[in-house]
Amino acid sequence: MANSSTTGAASLSTPKDSTDAIELSIIIVSWNVWPLLRDCLTSIEVLTDQCEPTGDDPALVRRWGAEGQWLMEVIVVDNASSDETMTALPLSFPWVRLIQSGENAGFTRGNNIGYRAGRGNYIFFLNPDTSLTAAARLARQAADTMDRASVDPLLFLHAVMAHDATLGMVGPQLRYGDGSWQNSRRRFPTRLTGFFESTWLSRLWPTNRWAEQMHMVDQPAKVQHAVDWLNGSAMFCRRAALAAICAEGDPGPFDEQF
Template structure:
């Protein structure tokens, strides 16, 4: 078997369904499997999987074991030469795994591959590629020096800015939302360190791959949609766990010193403080109008009453989608992309191409009864039921 995709879920039932649908499309031409591990969700995620995807392997944990252990359980059941650790609040393109498999097969001393991630508004997620957060690199992050001097090596290493978002190349650290590697390497590394609950686990795994003289890569030729805020809401618990995770990583991999401990504690506090307030996002006002990109005229006539808003129907049989949607530029509007007629790859491309602070996006996944999306990388996302 070529590939095993491991999706660890916790209480994101609708995002999980969309994710699995996109992965099914992406592995349709491959010898591959999907393994969903559920960390004791209370939102009927498991019931949905059993009813809608009865042939997909589902592992139901008796409690929330956290990100490291949950993924380790999934990988222990995997059969693929390669594995992909994938967040449930992601959407992959139909050719994502075909492209990354081809890239992986060309490499020697392969470590971990990450890809270009965008959030639900189309914005690039800079954590798609990072450097090792040493004290100095953490310092440049804390003071925002990487923003002031993005092209200066001394200051731009936190987000690996030596490499553009549209360039493929070597990086140190990749994000746990999408990590692609050989299963044998994962086993050699003994998987994620289960002593760390969340947030330092991907940094730790990436760093240990480097210690094995492996090469980690950022691969820009496929883009994955990562809603980000959906799996992990930024609250007081988040701040506490983030502090614990960063403390864990530094104590594990760096020598202790008074200066180091003092500096890192300040850095951890600052990061946690910023992260907590990033999560407090004001709700956006209702869009002035909604653009429904589809060929389903019957649904387009029902949507105004469901959305309680004006809906403009873009019939894909008659009009060019991109040119028509460009009319939204500068206006406060929402674009709903009907996956029955628009591939996941095109949905992702549309969101990335038309990103604008005044435009929000939703996807109507095929064979579902809901519209889904996120207006901010820090919020829980929105689900609109269609009965």
């Protein structure tokens, strides 16, 4: 996900059926990062199409997909921001559902709040400092559906999940703002990994084989493969898989002790 300032006009469409199910819920937890959140939401806006409001209320869903065949919602859980988020977001993005946690609830609790509020068959947990616009620009320029699907991150991640029912979560390739690759996949650490990662030895020997093993540097960046865990900044999940790991009484799939 390369950070970019590309924007684009969205066409107005009407949901095909008022009973249409929400296919995708994007959950963003925010705290005092309005400029970054604004760019993140703008990038989502570029990839999706506006739905007509019902009465005087804005439509809190958007149409997305190569042919606008699905409905999606974006939920921002704000952890008591003191910047302009609370006033600017409803004015700039009236299609976003804003939930106020009332306190700095943290990352895991905020995501659980969004998870409980979301209605999508798929849940995309997305950090506010991410942007989809580099891929979005390519998607809007693509002439046919297959080309667009290959560069539109929402379509691509959805297609991967839809074609393999055994997958519970996938993560996209991440890029820093300068376009360089950001490693986002991991193997489970060993005792030696923790020893080298948390001590001065990591500075003395940054390329030690135990750290490299956890960071999967032996695997090519452009190949899809199974991982033990993902960077938490962009996690595209199947709702049924998340529900399956929640015990009765759990607030959501995230452990709120962390």
